[in-house]
Amino acid sequence: MKMKSVVKLGVVGAASAFLLAACGNSSKESTSKYINWQENSQLPTLDASKATDTLSFSTLNNSNEGLLLNAANNKVKPGVAESYKVSKDGKTYTFNLRHSKWSDGKPVTAKDFVYGWQRTVNPKTASQYSYLFSDVKNADAIGKGKAPVSSLGIKADGDYKVVVTLDKPQDYFKYLVTMAPFLPQSESAVKKFGSAYGTTSKDMVYNGPFKVEGWTGTNNSWNLIKNKEYYNASKIKVAGIKINAQNDANTSLNQYETGQFDSVQLAGAQQVGKYKNSSEYHALKQASTFYIELNEKKDPIFKNANIRKAISLAIDRNEYTKNTLGDGSISAVGYVSPGMSKRDGKDFTEDAGTKTGVSYNLAEAKKLWAKGLKEVGKKSVNYSILSDDTDSGKKTTEFLQTALEKLPGLKVSTQNIPFKSRLNRSQNGQFDMVVSAWGADFPDPISFLQLFTTDGSYNNGKWSNAKFDADVKNAEGVDANNAAKRWNDLVNAEKELMADQGIIPLYHQVQSRVIKPRVSGVQFFPTGASYDFRDATISKK
CATH class of the missing domain: 3.10.105.10 (Dipeptide-binding Protein; Domain 3)
Known part of the structure; x- marks a missing residue:
């Protein structure tokens, strides 16, 4: 994709975002400074090159940041890239990076994007999402082992400029760079953690608004904790999000009604019917x-x-x-x-x-x-x-x-x-x-x-x-x-x-969800990563 439309499909709805909020309550609310969030399943991975599911994508979207971010109404907004431009032929993208840091204090540079993209398309990584890079110069040849990884059409022009070359214009490229496979990756971190990279919250570094903590790779709970090294940390209003995987719908709803969860996914006609007319209910259409x-x-x-x-x-x-x-x-x-x-x-x-x-x-x-x-x-x-x-x-x-x-x-x-x-x-x-x-x-x-x-x-x-x-x-x-x-x-x-x-x-x-009135500003996107907690707030009692 690019700033000007090459293939005008008139896309509507699916990439729009809206704020999850509520005003009114029929159950007990938590007084925690954290948002307590329910998911149905365990977290599969934090490795951006190997993630394949919406839960991993959403977790990575909140703990890391790419060149651009999803925004409302099928738009994108600046991420690590403060600005970008596209050549007249639609095949060259130049991204100008802001000065930002990893959670370990090291700078995020153009080389981290080059390394992350190269790692994803490298056949040795066996990324199922490498096909999304198909229109990036030499990506397909690399995937077939017919070209070196270093020939991929991305280069660092100094520390804070990324230049991407495509084989042909791609109408949706700007959306792709918001996704997990296109995230920057720290080569030093990948080498440090080795085969454990991305398999636990400790074996990872983060450049997004939150860090993941408390995930062992097999447990049912993990936390998104405010990342003090994030360039926009002053704008993050919540201390974090405590996430728990609970796949029993009745247990989840009971925990919601007793104040243990701020948001849960409803299942079945009985649960939906109970809340359908409540301001806490949200029917989230998904693509x-x-x-x-x-x-x-x-x-x-x-x-x-x-x-x-x-x-x-x-x-x-x-x-x-x-x-x-x-x-x-x-x-x-x-x-x-x-x-x-x-x-x-x-x-x-x-x-x-x-x-x-x-x-x-x-x-x-x-x-x-x-x-x-x-x-x-x-x-x-x-x-x-x-x-x-x-x-x-x-x-x-x-x-x-x-x-x-x-x-x-x-x-x-x-x-x-x-x-x-x-x-x-x-x-x-x-x-x-x-x-x-x-x-x-x-x-x-x-x-x-x-x-x-x-x-x-x-x-x-x-x-x-x-x-x-x-x-x-x-x-x-x-x-x-x-x-x-x-x-x-x-x-x-x-x-x-x-x-x-x-x-x-x-x-x-x-997806039918209920969310407590004390929580607002959580953005939902029908495509890509589902949730974004960057603008979330908790009302004070």
Whole structure:
């Protein structure tokens, strides 16, 4: 991306931010000088090159700072870079850095950005997010081992100027540099901590508004503590945020109502209904989609399109979102989340969305299932479905087990494990069917669609479709600077993914949270890192 628009997609909503605040209370409030915040899962990592999930991204966003920061209304604002400029051809970005420090007192310099980016694209790091650097000069060649890491298109011009060279203009580049994989990294810290780097809060240095403390790598709680070395420390109004991973929704809400939490995520129709009319309630629409991946490499039966389509058609998404989730989330209209991108006044899902791939028709599902079993030479099969051990994760696998066992000859078992373990098993292909989720990193359909190219690092099920690959390649290549053609490429890619049922979309998430009146100024972003505590305040009693 750049200051001037090359591909004008008319993005709306998904990159906007708003303040979480409340005025009124129906439960006991804490008097702590810290914000007490609930999360559903353990923190997976603090290594910016290896983070893959929204919780790690949000924690890194609050404990570190990149060149730019997300801002309201699809804008970016200065981060470590006080200012930047873009060349007329859109391929060279020059970032002018402010004088800032790491939490150990050492200066943050241009070399830290060079090293951090090089470490992420280095094949030895095995970063799943290295693909985001694809348009940075030589990044793809480096990833294939055909060019040295030092040839990456980023250089330090003195201590406080970073110059980035792209192979071609990239409409969303300014959003990318707000993300965790583009953070600066201290080479001395990486070498000091070695293999432990980013695996505990002590094995890390921070250049953001908060430092992470109390995280051992496996425990359920950690703290964001005000970083006195942060260049804007005087503007940080809270002492810190105490975060606790509590995946039992009833326990979490009880702790909220007794004042142990200032904010918790609600689960199910009963909890949402209790608070829906309260000023403490916030329905946070997210540019995210939950879906099922089928492991075609481990279980070749899933290579059969009729099998995949039958599984999808057997799922009543409306019943699932209304009666099982009950949290305001909406049934999937496709893979790409609605309300994120527009062109000529039309939402992307209006152009790309059809009922293909997200419909419920049990009779047709049974016909395709029988046809698929005959084609693969099977009469019955047994498979497991994997998900998180959260309240919604357990409800989801139970619902899917009941729905899918209506297909004659299919026996489904359920597995619910901790989020961090589920991520690891997904990435290593240790599943039959897995409920995954993707939240857009930036407000553009490509953030979703590029995942499922044949060589995509997040294509855990190993679905492959040459036409889909070509559409995505054209959108990022020959049509990158033609708004209309690029849009059509992405529309066609979405339609192909759904027509071939490469994945099985379930729903688009709306996170229902309650937050106490004493807390305000927490920013929420539907894309990228979810939360930003930089402007948070606690009212005085």
